Amino acid sequence: MPEASGFAEAFSQAAFKVSFASAMDETAALADLILPDRHFFEAWGDSMPRRGVMALQQPVMQPVPHFDSKQAGDVLLAASTHLGNDLGAATFYEFMRNGHMEMHDASMGDFETAWHQALRDGAVEHDMAMVDSPPRLQSPDAALSFDAPALDLGGDLTLLVHPSPRFGGGEFANSPWLQELPDPVSKITWHSWLEMNENTAEQRGIRVGDIVTVTSPHGSVDVPVWIYPGIREDAVALAMGGGHTNFGRWADGSGVNALALLPSESEQPSGAMVTVATTVTVTPTGERRRLATIEGSSDQHDRPIAPAVTLADLGHAEEEHDDGHGELQELQGVGGFVPVPAEGGAATAFPLEGSRHGPYAESHELPRWAMAIDLDKCTGCSACVTACQAENNVPWVGEEQVMMGRDMNWVRIERYIEHVDATQAGHVDVRMLPMICQHCSNAPCEPVCPVFATYHTPEGVNAQIYNRCVGTRYCANNCPYKVRVFNWYRYMDENVPEPMNWQWNPDVTVRTNGIMEKCSFCMQRIRDVENRAALEGDRGIRDGEIVPACEQSCPAEAIVFGNIRDSGSAVALASHDERAYRVLDELVNTQPAVSYLKKVTFHEVDSGEH
Numbered sequence: 001m002p003e004a005s006g007f008a009e010a011f012s013q014a015a016f017k018v019s020f021a022s023a024m025d026e027t028a029a030l031a032d033l034i035l036p037d038r039h040f041f042e043a044w045g046d047s048m049p050r051r052g053v054m055a056l057q058q059p060v061m062q063p064v065p066h067f068d069s070k071q072a073g074d075v076l077l078a079a080s081t082h083l084g085n086d087l088g089a090a091t092f093y094e095f096m097r098n099g100h101m102e103m104h105d106a107s108m109g110d111f112e113t114a115w116h117q118a119l120r121d122g123a124v125e126h127d128m129a130m131v132d133s134p135p136r137l138q139s140p141d142a143a144l145s146f147d148a149p150a151l152d153l154g155g156d157l158t159l160l161v162h163p164s165p166r167f168g169g170g171e172f173a174n175s176p177w178l179q180e181l182p183d184p185v186s187k188i189t190w191h192s193w194l195e196m197n198e199n200t201a202e203q204r205g206i207r208v209g210d211i212v213t214v215t216s217p218h219g220s221v222d223v224p225v226w227i228y229p230g231i232r233e234d235a236v237a238l239a240m241g242g243g244h245t246n247f248g249r250w251a252d253g254s255g256v257n258a259l260a261l262l263p264s265e266s267e268q269p270s271g272a273m274v275t276v277a278t279t280v281t282v283t284p285t286g287e288r289r290r291l292a293t294i295e296g297s298s299d300q301h302d303r304p305i306a307p308a309v310t311l312a313d314l315g316h317a318e319e320e321h322d323d324g325h326g327e328l329q330e331l332q333g334v335g336g337f338v339p340v341p342a343e344g345g346a347a348t349a350f351p352l353e354g355s356r357h358g359p360y361a362e363s364h365e366l367p368r369w370a371m372a373i374d375l376d377k378c379t380g381c382s383a384c385v386t387a388c389q390a391e392n393n394v395p396w397v398g399e400e401q402v403m404m405g406r407d408m409n410w411v412r413i414e415r416y417i418e419h420v421d422a423t424q425a426g427h428v429d430v431r432m433l434p435m436i437c438q439h440c441s442n443a444p445c446e447p448v449c450p451v452f453a454t455y456h457t458p459e460g461v462n463a464q465i466y467n468r469c470v471g472t473r474y475c476a477n478n479c480p481y482k483v484r485v486f487n488w489y490r491y492m493d494e495n496v497p498e499p500m501n502w503q504w505n506p507d508v509t510v511r512t513n514g515i516m517e518k519c520s521f522c523m524q525r526i527r528d529v530e531n532r533a534a535l536e537g538d539r540g541i542r543d544g545e546i547v548p549a550c551e552q553s554c555p556a557e558a559i560v561f562g563n564i565r566d567s568g569s570a571v572a573l574a575s576h577d578e579r580a581y582r583v584l585d586e587l588v589n590t591q592p593a594v595s596y597l598k599k600v601t602f603h604e605v606d607s608g609e610h
Contacts, residue, residue, distance in 0.1 A: 002273070003257075004218045005264035020072040023174065029246040036069040043071045044093045046100075054100065055123045066499050100124065155279035157200070159216060160237040161258045162275065165381065170241035174248035176396040176495070177386050180407065183239075184380035185430065186226050187295035187415060189407075190399035192255030193226040194282070195237040201227050204282070211287040214238070216278045219260040224289050229417060230428045236282060240275075292402045294409075296482075298417045305583055306375065306416050306431035308599040314578065367541070367563035368460040369521055370593040371548075372574035373434055376600045377558035380432035385411045387553035391522060393504045393511075395491035408485045410519040411436050411550060431599060434550070434559075437462060437483045437519035438583070438592035445475035445484065453516070460593060461521050471514040480588050484518045487511050521561070522548035543569045564593070571595075 011017065011030055019031035022039045037043075042064070045057035063069060073092030080087055089095035097115065103126055104111045118124035166181050167173045180189050194214060196206065206212065210225050214236070223238065231237055242255020265274045300306060388394065388411045395408055411434055418429040439462045445454050446462070453469035456462060476484040490513045492501070504510055507524040511517050529546045533539050543562050551559040562571040574580065575595035582592045 002218065002259045002262040002264050004262070020075070022069070024246060024248065026244065026246045035072070035075055036067060038063055038069045038071045042069075044073075044096055046096055052126050053123055054103075054118075054126070056118060058119060058122075064499055155216065155281040156234075157280055157282060158232075158235040158276065159214070159261060159278055159280045160231075160235055160276055161240055161262060162237060164239040164241035167241045170244065170247075170251075173241050173244055173251040173254065176250045177389055179250055179254060180396040180398075180402065180409075181382055181386055182294050182413065184382055184413060184432070185228065185230075185415060186293065187413075188226060188291055188293045189402050190254055190292045192221075192223050192239065192242040192258070193291065194223045195228045195231050196225050196282070197231050197233045197235075198227045198229050200233045200236075201225065204284070206282075206284055207288075209288045209291055211285045211289060213283045213285055214261060214280050215283065216261040216280045218263055218278065221256040221258070221260060222285060223256050224291060226291065229419065230430065236280065290403050292399045294402065294405075294407050294412065295415070298415065300416050300418075300431075303584070303587075304581065306414065306433040306596075306599070307581065308418075308429070308431065308601045309579055310604060311600055311602055314600065366458050368565045368593070369439070369526065369546075369561070370460070370564035370571050370575065370595070371436075371521070371551075371559065371561045372571050372580070372595040372597065374558045374574070374597040375431070375433060376579075376597060377556040378432045378434060378554075379556055380413050380415060380430075381555065382413050383553040383555060384434055384550035384559065385409055385413060387549040388519070390503075391505055391508070391549035392520065393492075393508045394517075395487075396495060397489075397491055398495070401488070406486070406488055408487070408491070408517075410483070410485070410517070412483065429601060429603070433583075433596065435481060435483060435583075436550070436594065437521075438481055438590060438594045439519075439521060440593065441591035442589055444478040444480065444588070444590060448474040448478045450474070459526075461523065461526075462518075463520065463523070464517060466509055466511055466515050466517070469515050471516065473516060475516060480584055480590065484516055487513045487515045487517065489513050522546075522550075525549075 008030065011027075016033070017031040018033045018035065019028040020035055020037040021028040022037045024034075028034050040057065041061050042059050043057065044059065047055050047057070049055055071092050073095065077087060077089060077092060077095060087095060089098055100115065100118070101111055104114060105126070108114050114124070163169050164173075165184055166178045167175065172178050182189050186193060186195070194212060201207070206225050206227075208225060208227050211222055212225055213220055213222050221238075221243075238256075238258040238261070240258045243257030243260070244251040244254065246252065261278060261280060262273070262275065263277050265277055266272060389396075389409060392410060394410055397406055397408055401407070414433045414435050416431040416433070418431060419427075439460065441456075441460065443454075443456065443462050446456060450472060451468050451470055453465045454462065454475050455465070471486065473486055476482070476486060492504075492510055492512075505524070507528075525548060526546050529541055533541050533545075541563070543566060544560075546561060548559075548561050551561050560570045560574055562569040564572045564575060566572055574597060577597055579597040579600070580595045581598060582595055584590065585592055
């Protein structure tokens with residue numbers, strides 16, 4: 001809440017304050033008594049999302065024994081019994097179950113059977129009598145206003161305070177996964193920044209990394225500047241969620257509290273906090289800092305890394321392909337997914353005659369695993385980044401190591417900024433591209449490894465043998481996609497105390513220092529499905545049955561995975577789409593297993609992007 005709300009002062013006037021919290025935070029720190037509550041993964045509960053439907057919350061794990069916690073409902077029931085008001089249940093589970101028993105109707109059958117079925121379904125539906133009430137129109141509230149609140153003046157720039165794409169309003173700020181997750185647009189990690197238009201910054205003599213004092217009528221903060229052409233010249237933006245003082249070791253001292261600049265004002269119709277309510281002044285302090293960013297370049301430099309196609313051009317790919325090679329045909333010997341131009345014959349075909357086409361003849365019986373990513377669906381939300389980190393035991397390294405270029409994420413969301421109309425500030429086309437190991441058929445990383453730690457599996461996966469790797473990093477140097485990461489330290493031992501180490505996936509090796517690692521196409525999930533298929537009568541693997549963590553977590557369903565040798569599979573169809581292309585393939589002849597589908601735009605794109 002904004003400091004101007006006066007909540008802390010009002011809260012301190014309560015005679016006795018009890019906090020049920022599963023983690024320490026600034027509000028719990030003000031309480032007189034803190035009773036550690038169980039996490040919702042450890043607790044029972046229910047809710048009514050709509051009339052007649054009761055959703056059931058069940059524990060999915062035993063309570064962590066290291067913490068002496070109790071569910072808030074259990075504590076309240078015990079207190080009620082101690083005060084002489086016995087509610088007929090010793091635990092909240094019994095209390096909740098008794099409530100559902102009272103709502104149970106004989107027409108629903110035996111309660112025990114219905115209850116166990118409800119636990120399996122996660123909800124129970126009751127027949128509720130329809131309430132037939134005629135609609136009534138109420139007289140409008142004359143005092144209700146839908147107008148935007150007037151800005152608190154005093155500055156020359158409008159302040160836009162917005163929820164963080166990584167940890168919302170700050171409730172998830174104590175997660176190192178999210179602290180080290182790059183912001184989708186700025187690619188900054190761990191700390192706050194002030195977004196400012198390039199023209200505004202130039203007029204004020206401000207550069208990227210300059211620390212400025214942002215002052216409003218309600219407070220001030222010191223924060224570094226990041227310049228972004230997509231914001232208006234008369235505005236600056238600052239994400240909320242930072243500046244914690246008592247929330248845990250990962251959140252405390254990270255960033256600034258943007259709410260300190262806002263008034264205590266709410267919108268009338270909804271009661272929500274107004275986040276665009278003030279103007280600010282921005283004053284350089286004369287100090288600078290290095291931003292903890294993973295950004296390489298915001299410009300494609302006329303390379304077809306994240307190209308786009310206009311809506312009007314769709315459907316004309318066969319008439320005139322974007323890369324200028326004309327009609328495409330399939331190259332035999334690689335599982336049917338590397339396109340070559342029809343014109344010119346084999347002598348001028350790509351790849352050139354005699355080059356390594358990959359080890360996959362048409363008679364090859366094993367699958368060729370591949371992936372396709374639709375850039376028109378991808379929003380850059382980075383859910384795939386965190387999902388991969390959790391699934392594959394990818395460590396976080398901290399702000400200092402990120403600034404040294406030692407971030408460890410296997411998935412990197414590359415963001416490119418294309419100016420659509422240079423005459424209109426803020427009119428930019430932002431391209432998002434999830435970059436992972438491309439699992440190339442002609443992988444440059446494989447022949448340079450002196451100990452054969454990186455090799456090609458019969459199923460087309462570019463694999464890494466961790467206990468064979470000696471850390472020469474030749475593979476990373478030879479990778480044109482820069483998707484290999486190196487363990488400079490034993491990050492797991494240093495950053496993950498007991499019992500947090502129990503969160504790691506037991507199906508994936510935890511790497512130590514001196515080891516190179518990268519995307520494995522979630523090989524543990526591939527093997528799990530293959531073993532299950534073998535146990536079920538040696539059946540074939542169904543299309544879509546293998547789901548990597550990145551695909552599973554993508555809310556836009558932009559990622560598909562499967563056997564590209566199956567011409568009817570979703571990944572094969574996507575890789576042959578008219579928008580499909582492979583990053584840098586025609587420049588370095590890597591023959592990637594990852595296809596991208598171009599973003600569709602409504603404006604003309606520069607020819608240099610193709």
